[in-house]
Amino acid sequence: MSSSVEAECCIICLDSDPPPIQSGCACRSDTGLAHLDCLIEKAVAQQAHRGYKVWWECQTCGQEFTGAMRTGLGEAWWSRVRDEAAESAERLCAALNLALCRCSDGRFADAERIQREALGVQRRLQGEEHPDTLTTAGNLAQSLSKQGKHGDAQRIQREVLGVERRVLGEEHPCTLATAGNLALSLKGQGKHGDAERIQREVLGASRRVLGEEHPCTLTNAGNLASTLKGQGQYAEAERIQREVLGTSRRVLGEEHPKTLMSAGNLAATLAYQDKFAEAERMLQATLEAHRRVLGDTHPNTLAIAEDLEHVRSEMRTEQPTRTAGKAAARRNERAAALALSPTSLVEAEARARAAEGELLAMLDLEAPEAAGGGSSGKGKGKAKGKAKGKTNGEGGKWALIRGADS
Ligand SMILES: [Zn+2]
Ligand SMILES: [Zn+2]
Numbered sequence: 104m105s106s107s108v109e110a111e112c113c114i115i116c117l118d119s120d121p122p123p124i125q126s127g128c129a130c131r132s133d134t135g136l137a138h139l140d141c142l143i144e145k146a147v148a149q150q151a152h153r154g155y156k157v158w159w160e161c162q163t164c165g166q167e168f169t170g171a172m173r174t175g176l177g178e179a180w181w182s183r184v185r186d187e188a189a190e191s192a193e194r195l196c197a198a199l200n201l202a203l204c205r206c207s208d209g210r211f212a213d214a215e216r217i218q219r220e221a222l223g224v225q226r227r228l229q230g231e232e233h234p235d236t237l238t239t240a241g242n243l244a245q246s247l248s249k250q251g252k253h254g255d256a257q258r259i260q261r262e263v264l265g266v267e268r269r270v271l272g273e274e275h276p277c278t279l280a281t282a283g284n285l286a287l288s289l290k291g292q293g294k295h296g297d298a299e300r301i302q303r304e305v306l307g308a309s310r311r312v313l314g315e316e317h318p319c320t321l322t323n324a325g326n327l328a329s330t331l332k333g334q335g336q337y338a339e340a341e342r343i344q345r346e347v348l349g350t351s352r353r354v355l356g357e358e359h360p361k362t363l364m365s366a367g368n369l370a371a372t373l374a375y376q377d378k379f380a381e382a383e384r385m386l387q388a389t390l391e392a393h394r395r396v397l398g399d400t401h402p403n404t405l406a407i408a409e410d411l412e413h414v415r416s417e418m419r420t421e422q423p424t425r426t427a428g429k430a431a432a433r434r435n436e437r438a439a440a441l442a443l444s445p446t447s448l449v450e451a452e453a454r455a456r457a458a459e460g461e462l463l464a465m466l467d468l469e470a471p472e473a474a475g476g477g478s479s480g481k482g483k484g485k486a487k488g489k490a491k492g493k494t495n496g497e498g499g500k501w502a503l504i505r506g507a508d509s
Pocket of ligand 1: 113114115116117118123137138141
Protein backbone atom coordinates (compact mmCIF):
# COMPACT_ATOMS: atom_id res chain seq x y z
CA MET A 104 0.00 0.00 0.00
CA SER A 105 2.67 2.45 0.98
CA SER A 106 4.59 1.85 -2.26
CA SER A 107 1.51 2.59 -4.37
CA VAL A 108 0.97 5.82 -2.43
CA GLU A 109 4.58 6.80 -3.12
CA ALA A 110 4.01 6.06 -6.80
CA GLU A 111 1.34 8.78 -6.96
CA CYS A 112 3.80 11.62 -6.38
CA CYS A 113 4.48 14.40 -8.88
CA ILE A 114 7.98 13.92 -10.34
CA ILE A 115 8.65 17.67 -10.00
CA CYS A 116 7.27 18.79 -6.61
CA LEU A 117 7.10 15.27 -5.07
CA ASP A 118 3.65 16.09 -3.70
CA SER A 119 0.71 13.70 -4.07
CA ASP A 120 -2.05 16.22 -3.42
CA PRO A 121 -3.76 16.96 -5.76
CA PRO A 122 -3.11 13.66 -7.60
CA PRO A 123 -0.68 14.14 -10.52
CA ILE A 124 -1.53 12.97 -14.06
CA GLN A 125 0.43 10.95 -16.64
CA SER A 126 2.62 12.96 -19.01
CA GLY A 127 1.96 10.41 -21.74
CA CYS A 128 5.55 10.53 -23.04
CA ALA A 129 7.96 7.62 -22.81
CA CYS A 130 8.63 8.24 -19.08
CA ARG A 131 7.11 5.09 -17.63
CA SER A 132 4.69 4.72 -14.70
CA ASP A 133 5.53 6.92 -11.70
CA THR A 134 8.35 8.70 -13.53
CA GLY A 135 5.71 10.07 -15.94
CA LEU A 136 3.45 11.45 -13.21
CA ALA A 137 3.36 15.22 -12.78
CA HIS A 138 1.07 18.13 -12.02
CA LEU A 139 0.12 20.17 -15.06
CA ASP A 140 0.91 23.35 -13.12
CA CYS A 141 4.37 22.05 -12.24
CA LEU A 142 5.14 21.27 -15.90
CA ILE A 143 3.83 24.68 -16.99
CA GLU A 144 6.16 26.32 -14.49
CA LYS A 145 9.04 24.21 -15.80
CA ALA A 146 8.21 25.06 -19.44
CA VAL A 147 8.15 28.78 -18.67
CA ALA A 148 11.55 28.50 -16.96
CA GLN A 149 13.12 26.44 -19.79
CA GLN A 150 11.63 28.16 -22.84
CA ALA A 151 14.32 30.85 -23.08
CA HIS A 152 17.19 28.36 -23.58
CA ARG A 153 15.40 25.31 -24.97
CA GLY A 154 12.88 26.92 -27.33
CA TYR A 155 9.17 26.49 -27.92
CA LYS A 156 9.36 22.70 -27.90
CA VAL A 157 9.25 22.68 -24.09
CA TRP A 158 5.49 23.14 -24.55
CA TRP A 159 4.94 19.83 -26.34
CA GLU A 160 8.03 17.70 -25.79
CA CYS A 161 9.26 16.02 -22.61
CA GLN A 162 12.74 17.31 -21.81
CA THR A 163 13.61 14.05 -20.06
CA CYS A 164 12.78 11.41 -22.68
CA GLY A 165 12.45 13.62 -25.77
CA GLN A 166 9.02 12.27 -26.75
CA GLU A 167 5.89 14.34 -27.07
CA PHE A 168 3.45 14.70 -24.24
CA THR A 169 0.05 13.19 -24.99
CA GLY A 170 -3.49 13.31 -23.70
CA ALA A 171 -4.49 15.74 -20.96
CA MET A 172 -0.91 16.85 -20.33
CA ARG A 173 -0.38 17.76 -24.00
CA THR A 174 -3.64 19.71 -24.17
CA GLY A 175 -3.14 21.38 -20.78
CA LEU A 176 0.29 22.65 -21.78
CA GLY A 177 -0.96 23.77 -25.20
CA GLU A 178 -3.76 25.78 -23.63
CA ALA A 179 -1.45 27.30 -21.03
CA TRP A 180 1.01 28.43 -23.72
CA TRP A 181 -1.79 29.88 -25.84
CA SER A 182 -3.27 31.82 -22.93
CA ARG A 183 0.13 33.42 -22.28
CA VAL A 184 0.56 34.75 -25.86
CA ARG A 185 -2.93 35.12 -27.32
CA ASP A 186 -3.01 38.89 -26.73
CA GLU A 187 0.16 39.50 -28.73
CA ALA A 188 -0.02 40.89 -32.28
CA ALA A 189 -1.22 38.46 -34.98
CA GLU A 190 2.26 38.67 -36.58
CA SER A 191 4.03 37.45 -33.43
CA ALA A 192 6.01 34.30 -34.25
CA GLU A 193 5.37 32.82 -30.82
CA ARG A 194 1.63 33.49 -30.99
CA LEU A 195 1.53 31.77 -34.39
CA CYS A 196 3.40 28.71 -33.09
CA ALA A 197 1.25 28.51 -29.98
CA ALA A 198 -1.90 28.71 -32.12
CA LEU A 199 -0.74 25.95 -34.49
CA ASN A 200 0.30 23.83 -31.53
CA LEU A 201 -3.12 24.34 -29.96
CA ALA A 202 -4.74 23.26 -33.24
CA LEU A 203 -2.78 19.98 -33.06
CA CYS A 204 -3.97 19.49 -29.48
CA ARG A 205 -7.55 20.00 -30.69
CA CYS A 206 -6.97 17.37 -33.39
CA SER A 207 -5.60 14.94 -30.82
CA ASP A 208 -8.73 15.50 -28.77
CA GLY A 209 -10.96 14.93 -31.80
CA ARG A 210 -12.08 18.59 -31.93
CA PHE A 211 -11.49 19.07 -35.66
CA ALA A 212 -13.82 22.02 -36.23
CA ASP A 213 -11.93 24.00 -33.57
CA ALA A 214 -8.64 22.98 -35.19
CA GLU A 215 -9.91 24.09 -38.60
CA ARG A 216 -10.85 27.53 -37.29
CA ILE A 217 -7.41 28.08 -35.71
CA GLN A 218 -5.57 26.78 -38.78
CA ARG A 219 -7.50 28.96 -41.23
CA GLU A 220 -6.62 32.04 -39.21
CA ALA A 221 -2.95 31.05 -38.91
CA LEU A 222 -2.74 30.17 -42.61
CA GLY A 223 -3.95 33.67 -43.50
CA VAL A 224 -1.17 35.18 -41.39
CA GLN A 225 1.50 32.85 -42.81
CA ARG A 226 0.50 33.49 -46.44
CA ARG A 227 0.77 37.20 -45.80
CA LEU A 228 4.07 37.09 -43.88
CA GLN A 229 5.92 34.13 -45.39
CA GLY A 230 4.33 33.56 -48.78
CA GLU A 231 2.42 30.65 -50.36
CA GLU A 232 5.43 28.37 -50.86
CA HIS A 233 7.17 28.69 -47.49
CA PRO A 234 7.50 25.23 -45.89
CA ASP A 235 5.64 26.38 -42.77
CA THR A 236 2.77 27.74 -44.85
CA LEU A 237 2.57 24.43 -46.72
CA THR A 238 2.60 22.54 -43.43
CA THR A 239 -0.30 24.54 -42.08
CA ALA A 240 -2.23 24.10 -45.33
CA GLY A 241 -1.65 20.35 -45.12
CA ASN A 242 -2.78 20.27 -41.51
CA LEU A 243 -5.88 22.27 -42.37
CA ALA A 244 -6.67 19.69 -45.05
CA GLN A 245 -6.36 16.99 -42.38
CA SER A 246 -8.85 18.77 -40.13
CA LEU A 247 -11.26 19.07 -43.06
CA SER A 248 -10.81 15.41 -43.95
CA LYS A 249 -11.53 14.41 -40.38
CA GLN A 250 -14.84 16.23 -40.60
CA GLY A 251 -15.72 14.34 -43.76
CA LYS A 252 -14.99 17.32 -46.02
CA HIS A 253 -12.84 15.15 -48.28
CA GLY A 254 -13.34 17.18 -51.44
CA ASP A 255 -12.09 20.41 -49.86
CA ALA A 256 -9.22 18.52 -48.25
CA GLN A 257 -8.22 16.88 -51.54
CA ARG A 258 -8.12 20.21 -53.36
CA ILE A 259 -5.71 21.70 -50.80
CA GLN A 260 -3.59 18.52 -50.68
CA ARG A 261 -3.13 18.45 -54.47
CA GLU A 262 -1.97 22.08 -54.41
CA VAL A 263 0.44 21.46 -51.53
CA LEU A 264 1.73 18.25 -53.10
CA GLY A 265 2.44 20.03 -56.38
CA VAL A 266 4.54 22.67 -54.63
CA GLU A 267 6.34 20.15 -52.39
CA ARG A 268 7.28 17.90 -55.32
CA ARG A 269 8.72 20.89 -57.14
CA VAL A 270 10.42 22.58 -54.18
CA LEU A 271 11.37 19.67 -51.88
CA GLY A 272 11.45 16.67 -54.23
CA GLU A 273 9.43 13.45 -54.64
CA GLU A 274 10.83 11.60 -51.63
CA HIS A 275 11.12 14.38 -49.07
CA PRO A 276 9.35 13.31 -45.84
CA CYS A 277 6.93 16.25 -46.14
CA THR A 278 6.04 15.32 -49.71
CA LEU A 279 5.47 11.73 -48.64
CA ALA A 280 3.27 12.80 -45.74
CA THR A 281 1.14 14.97 -47.99
CA ALA A 282 0.79 12.18 -50.54
CA GLY A 283 -0.24 9.84 -47.70
CA ASN A 284 -2.85 12.31 -46.53
CA LEU A 285 -4.16 12.76 -50.06
CA ALA A 286 -4.61 9.00 -50.23
CA LEU A 287 -6.75 9.19 -47.09
CA SER A 288 -8.97 11.85 -48.62
CA LEU A 289 -9.39 9.67 -51.71
CA LYS A 290 -10.24 6.72 -49.49
CA GLY A 291 -12.74 8.93 -47.67
CA GLN A 292 -14.43 9.44 -51.01
CA GLY A 293 -14.58 5.70 -51.61
CA LYS A 294 -11.70 5.69 -54.10
CA HIS A 295 -9.97 2.75 -52.45
CA GLY A 296 -8.00 1.62 -55.49
CA ASP A 297 -6.41 5.05 -56.01
CA ALA A 298 -5.71 5.33 -52.29
CA GLU A 299 -4.04 1.90 -52.17
CA ARG A 300 -1.79 2.69 -55.14
CA ILE A 301 -0.53 5.92 -53.55
CA GLN A 302 -0.16 4.30 -50.12
CA ARG A 303 2.00 1.47 -51.48
CA GLU A 304 4.29 4.01 -53.15
CA VAL A 305 4.46 6.18 -50.04
CA LEU A 306 5.18 3.19 -47.81
CA GLY A 307 7.98 1.98 -50.05
CA ALA A 308 9.56 5.44 -50.12
CA SER A 309 9.26 5.97 -46.36
CA ARG A 310 10.92 2.62 -45.69
CA ARG A 311 13.82 3.72 -47.89
CA VAL A 312 14.03 7.34 -46.72
CA LEU A 313 13.00 7.20 -43.06
CA GLY A 314 13.59 3.57 -42.15
CA GLU A 315 11.42 0.64 -41.13
CA GLU A 316 10.83 1.83 -37.55
CA HIS A 317 10.18 5.53 -38.09
CA PRO A 318 6.77 6.59 -36.69
CA CYS A 319 5.74 7.93 -40.12
CA THR A 320 6.59 4.60 -41.76
CA LEU A 321 4.46 2.85 -39.14
CA THR A 322 1.61 5.25 -39.82
CA ASN A 323 1.87 4.74 -43.57
CA ALA A 324 1.82 0.97 -43.09
CA GLY A 325 -1.20 1.28 -40.79
CA ASN A 326 -3.02 3.41 -43.33
CA LEU A 327 -2.36 0.94 -46.14
CA ALA A 328 -3.69 -1.84 -43.91
CA SER A 329 -6.80 0.19 -43.27
CA THR A 330 -7.42 0.64 -47.01
CA LEU A 331 -6.86 -3.08 -47.60
CA LYS A 332 -9.36 -3.83 -44.86
CA GLY A 333 -11.84 -1.48 -46.52
CA GLN A 334 -11.50 -3.61 -49.66
CA GLY A 335 -12.03 -6.85 -47.76
CA GLN A 336 -8.36 -7.92 -47.92
CA TYR A 337 -8.32 -8.86 -44.26
CA ALA A 338 -5.42 -11.32 -44.26
CA GLU A 339 -2.89 -8.84 -45.66
CA ALA A 340 -4.31 -6.06 -43.47
CA GLU A 341 -3.89 -8.27 -40.39
CA ARG A 342 -0.31 -9.19 -41.30
CA ILE A 343 0.70 -5.54 -41.71
CA GLN A 344 -1.13 -4.46 -38.55
CA ARG A 345 0.61 -7.14 -36.47
CA GLU A 346 3.98 -5.88 -37.68
CA VAL A 347 3.04 -2.25 -37.01
CA LEU A 348 1.81 -3.07 -33.51
CA GLY A 349 4.94 -5.04 -32.64
CA THR A 350 7.21 -2.24 -33.82
CA SER A 351 5.12 0.50 -32.14
CA ARG A 352 5.29 -1.33 -28.82
CA ARG A 353 9.04 -1.56 -29.08
CA VAL A 354 9.73 1.92 -30.46
CA LEU A 355 7.00 4.12 -28.98
CA GLY A 356 6.05 2.13 -25.90
CA GLU A 357 3.12 -0.03 -24.81
CA GLU A 358 0.78 2.85 -23.93
CA HIS A 359 1.65 5.45 -26.55
CA PRO A 360 -1.58 6.68 -28.23
CA LYS A 361 -0.32 5.42 -31.60
CA THR A 362 0.38 1.99 -30.16
CA LEU A 363 -3.08 1.94 -28.63
CA MET A 364 -4.62 2.94 -31.94
CA SER A 365 -2.70 0.20 -33.73
CA ALA A 366 -4.00 -2.34 -31.22
CA GLY A 367 -7.57 -1.11 -31.73
CA ASN A 368 -7.22 -1.30 -35.51
CA LEU A 369 -5.81 -4.84 -35.41
CA ALA A 370 -8.62 -5.93 -33.08
CA ALA A 371 -11.12 -4.55 -35.59
CA THR A 372 -9.55 -6.56 -38.42
CA LEU A 373 -9.68 -9.68 -36.25
CA ALA A 374 -13.34 -9.04 -35.53
CA TYR A 375 -14.08 -8.72 -39.25
CA GLN A 376 -12.68 -12.22 -39.65
CA ASP A 377 -14.78 -13.55 -36.76
CA LYS A 378 -11.67 -14.03 -34.59
CA PHE A 379 -13.70 -12.75 -31.68
CA ALA A 380 -11.80 -14.26 -28.75
CA GLU A 381 -8.51 -12.58 -29.65
CA ALA A 382 -10.30 -9.36 -30.63
CA GLU A 383 -12.05 -9.25 -27.27
CA ARG A 384 -8.81 -9.78 -25.33
CA MET A 385 -7.07 -7.02 -27.24
CA LEU A 386 -9.94 -4.59 -26.97
CA GLN A 387 -10.33 -5.21 -23.25
CA ALA A 388 -6.64 -4.52 -22.61
CA THR A 389 -6.49 -1.55 -24.92
CA LEU A 390 -9.68 -0.03 -23.49
CA GLU A 391 -8.16 0.04 -20.04
CA ALA A 392 -5.02 1.68 -21.42
CA HIS A 393 -7.09 4.22 -23.39
CA ARG A 394 -8.92 5.19 -20.22
CA ARG A 395 -5.65 5.68 -18.36
CA VAL A 396 -3.84 7.56 -21.13
CA LEU A 397 -6.54 9.48 -23.00
CA GLY A 398 -9.41 9.55 -20.51
CA ASP A 399 -12.95 8.13 -20.47
CA THR A 400 -14.51 10.61 -22.89
CA HIS A 401 -11.83 10.72 -25.63
CA PRO A 402 -13.29 9.74 -29.03
CA ASN A 403 -10.81 6.84 -29.37
CA THR A 404 -11.74 5.50 -25.93
CA LEU A 405 -15.44 5.64 -26.85
CA ALA A 406 -14.77 3.93 -30.21
CA ILE A 407 -12.89 1.11 -28.51
CA ALA A 408 -15.65 0.68 -25.92
CA GLU A 409 -18.18 0.50 -28.74
CA ASP A 410 -16.15 -2.10 -30.63
CA LEU A 411 -15.81 -4.19 -27.48
CA GLU A 412 -19.60 -4.11 -27.08
CA HIS A 413 -20.02 -5.23 -30.72
CA VAL A 414 -17.56 -8.09 -30.28
CA ARG A 415 -19.24 -9.26 -27.09
CA SER A 416 -22.66 -9.18 -28.65
CA GLU A 417 -21.35 -11.19 -31.62
CA MET A 418 -19.83 -13.70 -29.20
CA ARG A 419 -23.19 -14.15 -27.49
CA THR A 420 -24.73 -15.08 -30.84
CA GLU A 421 -24.53 -18.71 -31.90
CA GLN A 422 -22.05 -19.30 -34.70
CA PRO A 423 -24.52 -20.73 -37.31
CA THR A 424 -27.02 -17.94 -36.66
CA ARG A 425 -24.23 -15.41 -36.90
CA THR A 426 -22.89 -16.41 -40.28
CA ALA A 427 -25.53 -17.61 -42.70
CA GLY A 428 -28.55 -17.12 -40.52
CA LYS A 429 -28.20 -13.43 -39.87
CA ALA A 430 -28.50 -12.23 -43.44
CA ALA A 431 -31.35 -14.61 -44.10
CA ALA A 432 -33.17 -13.47 -40.97
CA ARG A 433 -32.85 -9.84 -42.00
CA ARG A 434 -34.02 -10.64 -45.51
CA ASN A 435 -37.03 -12.50 -44.19
CA GLU A 436 -37.93 -9.57 -41.97
CA ARG A 437 -37.76 -7.14 -44.85
CA ALA A 438 -39.66 -9.50 -47.12
CA ALA A 439 -42.41 -9.81 -44.53
CA ALA A 440 -42.56 -6.07 -44.12
CA LEU A 441 -42.91 -5.65 -47.89
CA ALA A 442 -45.30 -8.59 -48.21
CA LEU A 443 -42.92 -10.32 -50.65
CA SER A 444 -41.47 -13.81 -50.65
CA PRO A 445 -37.76 -13.91 -49.64
CA THR A 446 -36.89 -15.06 -53.18
CA SER A 447 -38.64 -12.20 -54.91
CA LEU A 448 -37.00 -9.78 -52.45
CA VAL A 449 -33.57 -11.11 -53.46
CA GLU A 450 -34.48 -10.56 -57.11
CA ALA A 451 -35.83 -7.07 -56.40
CA GLU A 452 -32.67 -6.15 -54.51
CA ALA A 453 -30.48 -7.37 -57.36
CA ARG A 454 -32.48 -5.25 -59.81
CA ALA A 455 -32.18 -2.22 -57.50
CA ARG A 456 -28.40 -2.67 -57.24
CA ALA A 457 -28.05 -2.94 -61.01
CA ALA A 458 -30.16 0.20 -61.49
CA GLU A 459 -28.10 2.08 -58.90
CA GLY A 460 -24.89 1.02 -60.66
CA GLU A 461 -26.21 2.29 -63.99
CA LEU A 462 -27.27 5.57 -62.44
CA LEU A 463 -23.85 6.10 -60.83
CA ALA A 464 -22.14 5.21 -64.11
CA MET A 465 -24.32 7.74 -65.91
CA LEU A 466 -23.35 10.39 -63.37
CA ASP A 467 -19.70 9.24 -63.54
CA LEU A 468 -19.57 8.58 -59.79
CA GLU A 469 -18.20 5.77 -57.68
CA ALA A 470 -20.41 3.93 -55.26
CA PRO A 471 -20.03 5.61 -51.86
CA GLU A 472 -18.64 3.64 -48.99
CA ALA A 473 -18.53 4.31 -45.31
CA ALA A 474 -15.07 5.51 -44.47
CA GLY A 475 -13.18 7.58 -42.01
CA GLY A 476 -9.92 9.34 -42.43
CA GLY A 477 -6.72 8.00 -41.08
CA SER A 478 -3.07 8.62 -40.88
CA SER A 479 -0.47 9.79 -38.53
CA GLY A 480 2.07 12.26 -37.62
CA LYS A 481 4.60 13.98 -39.67
CA GLY A 482 7.04 16.30 -38.10
CA LYS A 483 8.01 19.27 -40.14
CA GLY A 484 8.66 22.95 -39.71
CA LYS A 485 11.47 23.93 -37.45
CA ALA A 486 9.89 26.25 -34.92
CA LYS A 487 6.77 24.16 -34.56
CA GLY A 488 8.65 20.91 -34.74
CA LYS A 489 5.65 18.75 -35.39
CA ALA A 490 3.53 21.03 -37.35
CA LYS A 491 2.08 18.22 -39.41
CA GLY A 492 -0.44 16.26 -37.45
CA LYS A 493 -1.81 13.33 -39.32
CA THR A 494 -4.26 10.86 -38.07
CA ASN A 495 -4.87 7.19 -38.29
CA GLY A 496 -8.39 6.04 -38.61
CA GLU A 497 -10.83 3.58 -39.96
CA GLY A 498 -14.32 3.44 -41.22
CA GLY A 499 -16.97 0.79 -41.21
CA LYS A 500 -18.48 -1.34 -38.58
CA TRP A 501 -15.48 -1.81 -36.33
CA ALA A 502 -12.99 0.60 -34.87
CA LEU A 503 -14.55 3.96 -35.59
CA ILE A 504 -11.23 5.35 -34.60
CA ARG A 505 -10.51 8.95 -35.15
CA GLY A 506 -7.27 9.49 -33.34
CA ALA A 507 -4.91 12.21 -34.30
CA ASP A 508 -1.29 12.42 -33.45
CA SER A 509 1.27 14.93 -34.18
ZN1 LIG B 1 3.82 18.88 -8.79
ZN1 LIG C 1 9.21 11.85 -20.77
